[in-house]
Amino acid sequence: MASRNPPVIYLNCHDAGRLIQPHGCGVSTPRLQQFAEESTFFRQAHCVAPTCSPSRAALLSGKYPHQVGMLGLAHRGFEMNDYSCHLVRRLGRRGYRSALFGQQHVAPFGREDELIGYTHNLTLNPSQRRGLSMAEIDQNSARLAARFIAEQDANSSFYVECGFFYPHRPYPEVAELRAGTTVSPPAYLPNTPDTRRDMAGYQAAVGLTDHCFGTVLDALRQSGWFDRSIIVVTTDHGPAFPWAKCNLNDQGTGVMMMVRFPGQERAVESESMVTHLDIVPTIADVLGWDEEEKLEGCSLLPILQKADAKLHREIFSEVTYHASYEPMRSIRSERFRYVRRFDAGWSRPVLPNVDDGPSKTALLNAGLRGLNVESEAFYDLIIDPSERRNLVGTPGYSPDLNEHCERLCDWMERTNDPLLDHPVPLPPGALTTPQAALSHVCE
Numbered sequence: 001m002a003s004r005n006p007p008v009i010y011l012n013c014h015d016a017g018r019l020i021q022p023h024g025c026g027v028s029t030p031r032l033q034q035f036a037e038e039s040t041f042f043r044q045a046h047c048v049a050p051t052c053s054p055s056r057a058a059l060l061s062g063k064y065p066h067q068v069g070m071l072g073l074a075h076r077g078f079e080m081n082d083y084s085c086h087l088v089r090r091l092g093r094r095g096y097r098s099a100l101f102g103q104q105h106v107a108p109f110g111r112e113d114e115l116i117g118y119t120h121n122l123t124l125n126p127s128q129r130r131g132l133s134m135a136e137i138d139q140n141s142a143r144l145a146a147r148f149i150a151e152q153d154a155n156s157s158f159y160v161e162c163g164f165f166y167p168h169r170p171y172p173e174v175a176e177l178r179a180g181t182t183v184s185p186p187a188y189l190p191n192t193p194d195t196r197r198d199m200a201g202y203q204a205a206v207g208l209t210d211h212c213f214g215t216v217l218d219a220l221r222q223s224g225w226f227d228r229s230i231i232v233v234t235t236d237h238g239p240a241f242p243w244a245k246c247n248l249n250d251q252g253t254g255v256m257m258m259v260r261f262p263g264q265e266r267a268v269e270s271e272s273m274v275t276h277l278d279i280v281p282t283i284a285d286v287l288g289w290d291e292e293e294k295l296e297g298c299s300l301l302p303i304l305q306k307a308d309a310k311l312h313r314e315i316f317s318e319v320t321y322h323a324s325y326e327p328m329r330s331i332r333s334e335r336f337r338y339v340r341r342f343d344a345g346w347s348r349p350v351l352p353n354v355d356d357g358p359s360k361t362a363l364l365n366a367g368l369r370g371l372n373v374e375s376e377a378f379y380d381l382i383i384d385p386s387e388r389r390n391l392v393g394t395p396g397y398s399p400d401l402n403e404h405c406e407r408l409c410d411w412m413e414r415t416n417d418p419l420l421d422h423p424v425p426l427p428p429g430a431l432t433t434p435q436a437a438l439s440h441v442c443e
Contacts, residue, residue: 005157005228006262008091008283009149011216011299011307012161013209013264014103014168015245017238017406018254020206026184027203031214035233036258040304045257046275046315046332050237051246051322051353052180053078055276056106059234060087062280062295065318066417072321074108075233077430083107083115085293088159091439094119094289096157103163118161122148131296135172135208138164142212145411146219166167169240171201179219186385187357188251190366195268199357202239230286231260232279240355242363246322248330248339249379261286261304261344273334274300275315296415314404316411320424323352323433323440327419331408337387338404339377342422347373349353352433352440364438378404 002112021029022036023043047055053074054065058157061068063081069081073413077207083089086106088098097166099120100112107115112123122144129137145162174197183203213233220226232258238244257274257281283289285299302309314333319326328343354360360368378401379387391397411417418424426432433440 001296005095005287006223007149007152007156008087008096008159008331009216009220009225009229009231010058010087010161011213011231011233012103013164013166013206013213013235015237015240016167016209016235016256017240018203018250018256020210020256023256024181027206029206029210031210031217032233032256032258034225035213035217035260037267039231039233039258039260039264040270042257042259042274042300042303043271044251044264044273045234045255045271046250046273046317047237047255048253048275048277048317049314049319050244050248050252050317051319052105052236054318054320055236056104059279059369060106060275062084064172064277064296064316064415066320066419067296067415071104071363071418071424072184072427072430072432073323074105074325076432077108077427078113078321079108079427080106083117086116087283088116088118088161088279088441090284091159092119094157094287096159098159098161099145099194101145101148101160101162102138104161105163110361118393119388120247134165134168138166138208138212139215142215145216147226149216149219150223152223152225160216164209164212167202167205167239169357171198172208173356174204174205182214185359186239186241186244186251189241190362190391192362194362198241200394201357202241226260227264228262229260230262230283233258234276240357241359242354244367245355246319246353248317248327248328249337250332250381250385253315253330253332259300264304268304268307269310270303272303272308272310273315273332274303275312275314278311290323314406314407318417319353319431320419321426321432324350324435324437325420325423326350326353326433326435327410329412329417329419331404331411333380333404335381335402336404337377337379337381338401340405340407340408340439341373341375342419344375346435347375349373350435352435356439369438
């Protein structure tokens with residue numbers, strides 16, 4: 001299917017979830033739409049941690065965040081316990097050169113060369129970023145990645161990692177919305193002037209990101225690498241709205257994910273449940289590697305042959321630290337989701353883990369801070385796709401609830417989850433925000 005060492009291209013952004021045009025949202029992302037129509041498009045893709053660094057560490061290692069030690073955010077002092085399992089290192093051992101453009105968020109900023117070992121690091125340093133907007137920084141990353149791709153010769157074995165800041169908050173400023181403007185917030189938020197304005201900001205941010213994706217994809221086409229590369233396009237987790245990012249529900253774990261394989265002759269659209277953990281095993285399968293160790297995901301190649309191939313009976317997801325400590329784990333099957341929280345001393349929303357913005361303010365004004373959060377939740381995803389009706393204690397669901405609880409516990413034991421000996425201590429030098437704070441900025 002592929003040449004011996006086809007290029008590996010990993011393009012990603014912050015906080016997009018599935019709020020893009022290919023997923024049927026009222027958001028214009030024409031370049032992502034174009035790529036969805038010429039790749040393998042996964043409608044039911046999930047991250048395994050809806051928080052930035054743990055999600056990315058899982059994707060790039062093929063292991064759960066708690067297995068590789070990435071239990072919190074890299075810029076707050078968390079690190080992987082062994083960077084030798086990072087995709088850059090795996091590729092490097094097989095002769096690939098690697099280049100980073102923009103966000104990586106798996107090693108502390110400034111230590112990525114030491115810990116990860118990129119051959120070329122073309123990310124702007126703090127002095128180079130001074131005075132630039134986030135849109136300008138993202139555009140610079142895309143242009144530099146495009147130039148690097150165009151400069152590679154026909155025999156190159158190379159890896160490109162290009163990460164965009166947007167649509168992370170803060171969103172670009174938008175003018176007041178006129179009456180009749182077709183902007184609606186996600187269905188899990190109230191439809192108010194504040195949330196519409198917030199959604200308009202998201203649309204502006206993701207539109208800029210879409211253009212950046214297009215810049216790199218155009219370079220792959222123009223240089224002849226498009227049909228010869230493994231191209232992965234995804235985001236780290238759900239959007240930065242209340243009830244999404246940092247939540248173990250489909251709004252938090254659901255992600256856009258599109259993969260184009262070398263020589264792929266037709267577009268494929270799959271409803272099969274897949275995860276970020278499947279990326280490294282897929283790359284290993286395409287390149288014909290025997291992996292040094294067992295990975296947690298599965299190769300996606302069977303879906304290229306049969307779009308409805310079932311790879312996973314269930315998927316697991318986790319949060320330990322984000323801005324604040326919020327230990328929870330989840331199992332999602334095709335029909336159900338079970339979520340368990342492990343912090344018995346806290347039963348309210350952990351507000352520092354909700355990104356600040358107009359939507360959060362609107363919910364705070366409505367009493368969000370005083371809500372009770374259940375220690376266990378069980379949802380029927382067919383009857384209740386918004387995951388709002390907790391079925392714990394509901395007659396008729398006990399057998400399914402007990403089965404999912406047992407499967408979650410078995411997974412935690414098999415993967416040596418540190419929450420089995422909870423609470424999980426903060427690593428030396430790492431930072432956390434008190435759970436009682438309103439924001440990730442300590443009060």
